[in-house]
Amino acid sequence: MDYKTITDKYYSMWVGMDISGKREKVEFVYCAERDTIQPGYGNSFDLWIWSDVNGIIVSYGTRVKPVIDALKENLCGELKLSEIKDIVQNIYSGKFSCGRKLVYCGSNYISERAHILSKTDYDLYEKFYKKCNPKLRDVSWLREYFDDISGMCCGIVEDGILVCCTDAPQMPYMNNLVQEIGINTLTEYRGRHFASDCAALCVEQITKNGKCPQWSCGINNIASLKTAERVGFKTLGEYICVTRD
Numbered sequence: 615m616d617y618k619t620i621t622d623k624y625y626s627m628w629v630g631m632d633i634s635g636k637r638e639k640v641e642f643v644y645c646a647e648r649d650t651i652q653p654g655y656g657n658s659f660d661l662w663i664w665s666d667v668n669g670i671i672v673s674y675g676t677r678v679k680p681v682i683d684a685l686k687e688n689l690c691g692e693l694k695l696s697e698i699k700d701i702v703q704n705i706y707s708g709k710f711s712c713g714r715k716l717v718y719c720g721s722n723y724i725s726e727r728a729h730i731l732s733k734t735d736y737d738l739y740e741k742f743y744k745k746c747n748p749k750l751r752d753v754s755w756l757r758e759y760f761d762d763i764s765g766m767c768c769g770i771v772e773d774g775i776l777v778c779c780t781d782a783p784q785m786p787y788m789n790n791l792v793q794e795i796g797i798n799t800l801t802e803y804r805g806r807h808f809a810s811d812c813a814a815l816c817v818e819q820i821t822k823n824g825k826c827p828q829w830s831c832g833i834n835n836i837a838s839l840k841t842a843e844r845v846g847f848k849t850l851g852e853y854i855c856v857t858r859d
Contacts, residue, residue: 620791620826621717621850627787629664629673633851639669640689642682648675654784657859660708665695666851677858681705695833695852708856712833714849718817718826721846725815727808731767731779736760739767742776746798765823766793768815770808775800778808780816785828793820794828797841804837807844814845 622634630645651658660678664671672689674682688701695712703710731739739760744750760767769779778799785792795816799809820827829847831838839849 615821615824615826617718617720617826620788621715621828624788624792624826624828625664625715625851629662629671631671631673633664633666633668633671635668637669637671639691640672640686641669642672642674642686644679645673645675648673648678651859652786654786657857659855659857661702661706661854661856663698663702663854663856664851665693665698665853670698678706695854699854702854702856706856708858711855713835713853714831714833714839715851715853716829716831716839716842716847717850718829719846719848721814721817721844723810723814723845725768725811725818727770728768728778728811728815729770730765730815730819731769731776733761733764735767735769735776738771738776739769739779742769742779742798742800745800765819766816768812768819770812772803777803778812780812791825792828793823793825794830795820797838809837809841810844813841817845 626633629643630647631641631643648660648662649658660675662673670689670693672685684705689698699710699712736757740753740756743756763782766782767779769776781796783794783796785794795813797809797813817827829842831842833852
């Protein structure tokens, strides 16, 4: 499987133009996707800015049109992600999120501690999920979700409790070809590479299902980045998302 080509195609759908080829240092593209709430997300993204070795793509929606000339005037040349964010914040207010998108390059990492949760492990999963989301009150939907992602929950049990586990976020595009990995580790069990073991097994499951694994992390989430690198991912690009919803 050509993981790079598939991953390029996936993020090209996000921004509304091909990210794989050479381009001007900053490309601007109006994209109707920016006005749409994608499956798996609670809001639309007015701006979706992509930065990689080929330059910058500014994908914008209808609400950004009034300030697009100002963005074009200021977003030029070679800019770091932090510089892009500062410029955009001065022109367009909203909620910002910054992160990395990674591409799977293959790995020989062997998971020795993780196992695939079966449907009989639901009680362990529910307790784990509640610990990871302490403000959550309604879990009436959780059993159905757990059953739906059967085979993608790869976890480690220590001291009789589930301490680390992957899941399968909903994919807005190409869900027949790509699957992102979500993962959580209970705070008191971090630093023992449990996440790497669980992620490696999840990657194995995804590829066995004929799909391309995907990984995203916050720009300052070094732990997530190191876990991804251990199991075969490398940084593809960085992004900024902005919404007023």
